Amino acid sequence: xxxxxxxxxxxxxxxxxxxxxxxxxxxxxxxxxxxxxxxxxxxxxxxxxxxxxxxxxxxxxxxxxxxxxxxxxxxxxxxxxxxxxxxxxxxxxxxxxxxxxxxxxxxxxxxxxxxxxxxxxxxxxxxxxxxxxxxxxxxxxxxxxxxxxxxxxxxxxxxxxxxxxxxxxxxxxxxxxxxxxxxxxxxxxxxxxxxxxxxxxxxxxxxxxxxxxxxxxxxxxxxxxxxxxxxxxxxxxxxxxxxxxxxxxxxxxxxxxxxxxxxxxxxxxxxx
Ligand code: LIP
Numbered sequence: 001x002x003x004x005x006x007x008x009x010x011x012x013x014x015x016x017x018x019x020x021x022x023x024x025x026x027x028x029x030x031x032x033x034x035x036x037x038x039x040x041x042x043x044x045x046x047x048x049x050x051x052x053x054x055x056x057x058x059x060x061x062x063x064x065x066x067x068x069x070x071x072x073x074x075x076x077x078x079x080x081x082x083x084x085x086x087x088x089x090x091x092x093x094x095x096x097x098x099x100x101x102x103x104x105x106x107x108x109x110x111x112x113x114x115x116x117x118x119x120x121x122x123x124x125x126x127x128x129x130x131x132x133x134x135x136x137x138x139x140x141x142x143x144x145x146x147x148x149x150x151x152x153x154x155x156x157x158x159x160x161x162x163x164x165x166x167x168x169x170x171x172x173x174x175x176x177x178x179x180x181x182x183x184x185x186x187x188x189x190x191x192x193x194x195x196x197x198x199x200x201x202x203x204x205x206x207x208x209x210x211x212x213x214x215x216x217x218x219x220x221x222x223x224x225x226x227x228x229x230x231x232x233x234x235x236x237x238x239x240x241x242x243x244x245x246x247x248x249x250x251x252x253x254x255x256x257x258x259x260x261x262x263x264x265x266x267x268x269x270x271x272x
Pocket of ligand 1: 093099164166168195196213
C-alpha cells in the first residue's frame with residue numbers, strides 16, 4: 001500500500017514539542033549535578049553524561065507513542081528500524097555540545113530532524129541553556145524563535161567570519177589544526193563554539209558567514225543543515241558530495257566556492 005507522505009509542517013510540530021520537553025530534561029538534569037554519572041564514549045575528551053542518554057530515551061519514547069511505525073537514528077542508541085516500509089526516519093542528537101554542557105557553557109542543543117524517504121523535510125535545533133530555537137521545513141524557510149532568518153551576504157572570503165570545530169581524537173585534531181592554520185590567514189577570523197547544530201543555525205542567521213567541519217555525524221547536522229539551506233546557504237561536502245563525515249560546508253553561494261577550494265587545497269577532509 002502506498003503511504004502518503006506526511007506534511008512537513010505536522011512533523012515539525014511534533015519535533016518542536018518533543019525537543020522543548022527534551023531540552024527541559026537536559027537543563028533539569030544539569031541543574032541536578034549531572035556530573036555524578038560521567039562515562040567516556042570514544043576518547044578521554046568525548047564525555048557522555050547521564051543526561052545525554054536520558055534525553056535520547058525520552059525522545060525515542062515520545063516518538064514511539066506518537067508515530068509508532070517510524071524509524072529513529074540517535075547518537076546514543078543508534079538506529080531503530082521502521083515497521084514495514086514507513087517513510088519517516090527521525091534523527092536526534094540529544095545534547096549537541098556535550099563538553100559545553102558539562103562545563104556549563106550555554107551552547108548546547110537538542111537537535112531533531114525528520115527525514116521522509118531519505119530527505120530531511122523538517123528540523124528543530126533548540127539551545128537547552130538559552131531557549132533559542134531554530135526551525136525549518138523543506139521549502140518553508142528558516143526561523144529563529146519564529147522570526148525568518150537569512151544567511152550572510154558576504155562575498156569575500158578574506159572578510160568572512162568562519163565557524164568550525166574539531167573531533168575528539170588527538171590524531172584527527174593534529175590534521176584539523178594544520179588545516180586551520182592554513183585557512184586562518186585567508187579569512188577574517190574563526191569561531192569555535194562546540195556544537196555543530198548551533199554553528200549551522202548561526203550561519204543560517206548570518207552571525208557567522210560560513211561554517212565547515214570534518215567528522216560530523218548525521219545527528220550533528222541533519223536539522224541544522226536544513227535550517228541553513230532554508231536560509232539560502234549551500235550545504236554540501238567536497239566535490240559535489242552530500243554533507244557527511246568527510247566534510248560539511250555551509251556557506252552563502254558567493255562564498256561556498258572560495259571556501260570549498262581553499263579547504264580542498266588544505267586537504268581538509270584528509271588526516272585521521
Ligand atoms: C560536538 C559537535 C561539534 C564538534 C565537537 C563535538 P557532541 O558534538 O557538535 O561540532 O566540534 O567536537 O563533536 O559530541 O558534543 O555531541
